[in-house]
Amino acid sequence: MSIKIAIQGVKASFHEEAAYKYFGQDIETIECGSFKQTCEMLKHGKADYVVMAIENSIAGSILPNYNLLRDYRFHIIGEVHLNIQQNLLALPGVKLSDIQFVESHPIAIRQCDEFLGEHPEWTIKEGMDTAGCAKKISEDKLTHTAAIASEYAAKIYGLNILEKRIETHKKNATRFLILANEVVEQKAANKASLSFQTGNAVGSLASVLQCFAEQNVNLSKIQSMPVVGRRNEYDFYVDVEWKKQSDFDAAIRKVLKHTVNFSIMGEYIKNEKV
Incomplete structure (x- = not known):
């Protein structure tokens, strides 16, 4: 199954x-x-x-x-x-000059702002999903609407690609x-996602980050989010990477002394391929 x-x-x-x-x-x-x-x-x-x-x-x-x-x-x-490669898709036979509306996911629209800026005559509409917008054009036979979506979506929903690679940055x-739902133990894990809160004292976040640096654990991402309903309090989400499991384990032992509500959200194998 x-x-x-x-x-x-x-x-x-x-x-x-x-x-x-x-x-x-x-x-x-x-x-x-x-x-x-x-x-x-x-x-x-x-x-x-x-x-x-x-x-x-x-x-x-x-x-x-x-x-x-x-x-x-x-x-x-x-x-x-x-x-992510974005393309402008429309029904077969529809030309660029026929387009009045362009629909896609908000993030896909942001990725193509330079191209869209060249066409101020178009009305931009936000949809739930890139492929969903392509599907809607196909099913409803929308002749004045184009979608921003993948080449695969064009193939699946029988649309033509009017313009290829319209994303502003090619990388x-x-x-x-x-x-x-369950932990899947990975013996070769070399990356983890963590969440925690720190006190409001001067340098409290710096103390946590120093623990990682001392153990040769690389901080690849940090994101803060406000704690709901609690002013000036934040959850920190960090991704860390390591070469030796013992370095990571030692860093975590140190970090626990400087944080509250600490959680290892997952340990997994870093994905290098794009």
Whole structure:
């Protein structure tokens, strides 16, 4: 029986591509209208894993997803990087001059702002998902609307590519997390995602970061999020990488003395390939 992967979006979305890249082709993807819905699928056992975008090299961190990680407390068991190539898609026979509306996910729109800026006559509309916008054009036979989506979406939904590679920066990559209900132990783990809070004293965050530096553990990302309902208090989310497990273990022992609500959200193998 195929493993079930909950994805935000529909078939041919970047989340589905990321799922195939991490798990291979022999999977069943469950289409969800929101990231929260993917988490609900995993929580209630209707999916085995969730693939969730967490940051893009152009648009930055996807902050609402950090809130979902905090609320659901799933385990991060892996990551996957995907090179994002955006294209302008429309129904066969539709020309660039016919376009009045362009629809896509807000982050995809931001990734193509330079190209879209060359066409001030277009009305830009935000949709839930890149591939979902392509699907809508195909199903509703929208002759004045184009979607920003992948080449794969064009193929799946029978659309033409009016313009290829319209993303502003060609080195455009998204990092996705693989989430599970249970811890999956990985002996070769060399990366971890952690969350914690610090006191308000001067230098309290610096003390934590120093613990990692002293043990030769590299800090590859840090993200702060306000603690809901508590003024001037923040959750810190950090990703760290190491060469020796003993260095990481020693760093964690030190960090525990300087933090509260400390949590290892997952230890996994760093994904180098884009």
